[in-house]
Amino acid sequence: MSQHESTYKPGSRLEHWMDERLPLMRMMHGQFVDFPTPRNLNYLWTFGGILTFCLVVQIVTGIVLAMHYIPHAEMAFDSVEKIRRDVNYGWLIRNVHAVGASMFFFAVYIHMARGLYYGSYKAPREVLWILGVLLFLLMMATGFLGYTLPWGQMSFWGVTVITNLFSSLDSIIPGLGTKIVQWLWGGYSVSTVTLNRFFSLHYLLPFVIVGVVALHIWALHVVGQNNPTGLDIKTANDSVPMAPHAVAKDIFGLGVFVILFAWFVFFANPLVTPPHIVPEWYFLPFYAILRAIPSKLGGVIAMFSAILILVFIPWLDTSRVRSARYRPIFKWCLWFFFFSVLALGYLGGKPAEGVYVAWAQFFTVYYFAFFLLIMPIVGVMETPSAMPRSIAESVLGGSGRPTGAAAAPAKH
Amino acid sequence: MTLTTGMKTLAATALTIVALPLMAHAAGEGPQIERQKWSFAGFFGRFDQNQLQRGFQVYKESCAQCHGLSRIDFRNLVQPGGPVFNEDAVKGLAATYEVQDGPNDDGKMFKRPARLSDKIPPPYANEKEARSIHNGAYPPDLSLIARARGLEYHGSVFAHPFHLLKDMVAGYQEGGADYLYALLTGYVEKPADFKMVDGMNYNRAFPGHQISMPPPLLDGAIKTDGKPTYQDGTPATVEQMARDVVAFLSWAGDPKHDERKRMGLLVMLYLLITAVLLYFAKKRIWKSAH
Numbered sequence: 001m002s003q004h005e006s007t008y009k010p011g012s013r014l015e016h017w018m019d020e021r022l023p024l025m026r027m028m029h030g031q032f033v034d035f036p037t038p039r040n041l042n043y044l045w046t047f048g049g050i051l052t053f054c055l056v057v058q059i060v061t062g063i064v065l066a067m068h069y070i071p072h073a074e075m076a077f078d079s080v081e082k083i084r085r086d087v088n089y090g091w092l093i094r095n096v097h098a099v100g101a102s103m104f105f106f107a108v109y110i111h112m113a114r115g116l117y118y119g120s121y122k123a124p125r126e127v128l129w130i131l132g133v134l135l136f137l138l139m140m141a142t143g144f145l146g147y148t149l150p151w152g153q154m155s156f157w158g159v160t161v162i163t164n165l166f167s168s169l170d171s172i173i174p175g176l177g178t179k180i181v182q183w184l185w186g187g188y189s190v191s192t193v194t195l196n197r198f199f200s201l202h203y204l205l206p207f208v209i210v211g212v213v214a215l216h217i218w219a220l221h222v223v224g225q226n227n228p229t230g231l232d233i234k235t236a237n238d239s240v241p242m243a244p245h246a247v248a249k250d251i252f253g254l255g256v257f258v259i260l261f262a263w264f265v266f267f268a269n270p271l272v273t274p275p276h277i278v279p280e281w282y283f284l285p286f287y288a289i290l291r292a293i294p295s296k297l298g299g300v301i302a303m304f305s306a307i308l309i310l311v312f313i314p315w316l317d318t319s320r321v322r323s324a325r326y327r328p329i330f331k332w333c334l335w336f337f338f339f340s341v342l343a344l345g346y347l348g349g350k351p352a353e354g355v356y357v358a359w360a361q362f363f364t365v366y367y368f369a370f371f372l373l374i375m376p377i378v379g380v381m382e383t384p385s386a387m388p389r390s391i392a393e394s395v396l397g398g399s400g401r402p403t404g405a406a407a408a409p410a411k412h
Numbered sequence: 413m414t415l416t417t418g419m420k421t422l423a424a425t426a427l428t429i430v431a432l433p434l435m436a437h438a439a440g441e442g443p444q445i446e447r448q449k450w451s452f453a454g455f456f457g458r459f460d461q462n463q464l465q466r467g468f469q470v471y472k473e474s475c476a477q478c479h480g481l482s483r484i485d486f487r488n489l490v491q492p493g494g495p496v497f498n499e500d501a502v503k504g505l506a507a508t509y510e511v512q513d514g515p516n517d518d519g520k521m522f523k524r525p526a527r528l529s530d531k532i533p534p535p536y537a538n539e540k541e542a543r544s545i546h547n548g549a550y551p552p553d554l555s556l557i558a559r560a561r562g563l564e565y566h567g568s569v570f571a572h573p574f575h576l577l578k579d580m581v582a583g584y585q586e587g588g589a590d591y592l593y594a595l596l597t598g599y600v601e602k603p604a605d606f607k608m609v610d611g612m613n614y615n616r617a618f619p620g621h622q623i624s625m626p627p628p629l630l631d632g633a634i635k636t637d638g639k640p641t642y643q644d645g646t647p648a649t650v651e652q653m654a655r656d657v658v659a660f661l662s663w664a665g666d667p668k669h670d671e672r673k674r675m676g677l678l679v680m681l682y683l684l685i686t687a688v689l690l691y692f693a694k695k696r697i698w699k700s701a702h
Binding site: 264 | 455483488556572573579580581582583584585667668671672673675676679680683684686687690691693694697698701
């Protein structure tokens, strides 16, 4: 993995024996115990661990739910209700899984916003970032597929609306879109066949996510973590070992996150119909972009572009300063970008009529302008503000040396 | 933008939602509805067993002729967290219904009295029969009705996100109950200039104000010894019956409600204490690093 050498010392004879054959413990120790983490990480950096937790929770609860769920158009909804009513703690497992999907997206949006704000997509972290975009796409696919499984009214409309997006391809090559839609459905209409394949894929994709997460973490450990200053680790003083420091912080962050999670699982789970057909909240910004474009094909292209454009931002951003903290103009453009995404999210949940469409168009234009104009231009013309000389200086002040004898990091 | 739309939709998908109110909702015509106080609201909310018993009586007297309750078994009426009727009484009640069973050893289907393990038999053989009886209208099954309905927001656009946030923080989940109560008590005289379709009834809570269901709760529908009261002495006014039956339907939609909130309290307490301990552990570990 990284250039960093593991300080692992096998203790027992068994550990020695194993270390000579498969140095798994050496690798784990090097990557997750004495791995150097920037000493100035804030709580936004705990979301990587939180997301891993979410993935595990979704897989574990999902496997149990799959034991009781029946992927059949006539029986799916009843089987979900049976889980809620008759399966032991089925209500709890199902709540955790359904709320868990939302918490997963909540965490991933914070994680992505963190990456944007502190420039975690810039060299040398481009591959790490692109793997993240891929994970986001996989999550969206998995979330959508899972949302269809209860096969009630909302699921049914969801499937119909989303799969029908592909029929817009008919306007490029007549018949192509229709063929693709039929191929997705497995027939001439949405049916049990469709539900079955969606279930199969919903079970498959999380394990693909696990694989890409492994690559994501690998890439992270090759280049090391970014940090709020965006500076590289230069001396031992700039970092603390991952265990116990970063681990303790991660676990506390996770502890707070789980409280929020539990609140939604047990108490704030209103279970009411939205008055009109809307997708899940986490799709709403992209749904707003889809509907902001008057042409169907154009809307579909805009929606997918809105996600895929993230792949290119390591090269669209021309500034060599990573952290928005030291970029006086870009910082405000970025805050307005965050506001635009939230606004699009709100508008995506509103009927596509009148003033809502006009506003959605305004924010859509800004969404793309931010990446295509602001990132390249502001990067060139902006004068960055004064930066600390090192990570250590940014937290410890002046000399960049820890105060007090107990603080000597040499003993790590 | 709520975190919980997922839950909402998952659950909401439940029922045959008649197209008309759906469209009326979409057009934003739903009238403003007042929120009610419920014993099952909030962090410490629990169903009131007596109210659920009264509510079941109202369902049986006033709703069951037209509306099924297909996801409730007779045994659910005995289980904790629900109305908790006396088991023998429910056995007796079940025996007054006939269900089809079989085939027997001769290969014939046969009828037998219902048992605790049976579902409450539906009032119709199928949807077609229901529609033919009701002039084309389909009285929906009520098992999930309290979860399949909700309130519409009527404030300003800018306050909406904060309104959603407030409801999340407060754990507001009684939108369905509030709507149903408003609907059941919403049969009032129609405004003079309001045009009605033949055979429809005016209701101030129903989106579009025209509902095929005639007023289901009438004074005197429930009587004990000739007086309009329940057996426990509670006066059986329309408001009271509406309140009770809505509580009962809320339970029918979410029979694990009490268990969920009871466990939730302990889980929250455990997590809060754990988080505090984790915070101090973190602080101690980082002491040497600052």
